[in-house]
Amino acid sequence: MATADFDRSEPLPLMGFIAVEVKIHRPAGDPFNEKTWPFPLLREIAPGSTESQIVTSDKYDSDFIDRFVETGKKLADRGCVGLLTSCGFLCNAQPELSARLPIPIATSSLLQLPSVLSLLPVNKSVGVITYNGDNLGQKHLESLGIIHYAPRIQIRGPPADGPLRKLMVGLGPYIHAQVEAELVEVAVGLLKDYPDIGAFVLECTQMPPFAEAIQKAVGNIPVYDVYTMATWFYSGLVRRRPKRWGNIDT
Structure with missing residues (x-):
């Protein structure tokens, strides 16, 4: 639109x-x-x-x-x-x-998960790239009413000492290329570990500027974020x- x-x-x-x-x-x-x-x-x-x-x-x-x-x-x-x-x-x-x-x-952006999952074959999962992979989990899926989808949702975030996490807590500058490289690495690694991933959803509201680079790196798999939502x-x-x-x- x-x-x-x-x-x-x-x-x-x-x-x-x-x-x-x-x-x-x-x-x-x-x-x-x-x-x-x-x-x-x-x-x-x-x-x-x-x-x-x-x-x-x-x-x-x-x-x-x-x-x-x-x-x-x-x-x-x-x-x-x-x-x-x-x-x-x-x-x-x-x-x-x-x-x-x-x-x-x-x-x-996670409100899109039920729709994204319904667009995929039942043997496909969704990769969720989040700001903090240690804290995003079952409680959030319960709040969204989609805990039954948990086996089809693979969650991962960047390291705590990486550029995105440092930026958000005021310990590092915004350097686009560094954050992009970090998030691309997360996406590629997640797809390597879970080759059944058929789409990605980016949880963090700071991630839409990197969606295009992520999509190119994972072979043009669909990527959704707060902008698409x-x-x-x-x-x-x-x-x-x-x-x-x-x-x-x-």
Whole structure:
């Protein structure tokens, strides 16, 4: 979906973005960057939402959830038609946030897993590349209601001392080529160990800028991420007749 397809005589509605408190370089492709999206983005930071808390917690406390709900309601009040978040691990909060917010929310690229698995033969698995392979696991699949798919989901992340993890905790600079090489290595290694992988899903919201390189390295296997998830999400939230369809037949 591209906004150029639409008749822009009316402005497109806003997508809301609940950001976590992480101060890093966010290039185009990162969902925090407005240039990433074919729709207008409105951002609000959820106070007290640190990387370590989101990634390492199996269950978020009520204060944490309340802050995300409050932030989401602010975005809804400002006219947003849907909400995104800035960490794939927040799928743990999907059931509660979707129940308490007045507009739809998509917390994680991992929401695509059931659809991606259904597109593949039953003897194929999905490789999930995550920010932290030690902490992403059964609890997240349970929150998504897909624990029964666990045997078909292979999860792996980059090393703790690698450029992506260092970047996220403020111990290293953003060097695109280094992060790309690291993630390509993870993908190639995962496919080597699990040759039945028929698609990849990138959990981390910092990974879309590297999706093309990953896909080329794994032989053009499908690769999905927060960008593919959110553009699909928005395409249902806002239906506009594409210009290329021409005039309505009468």
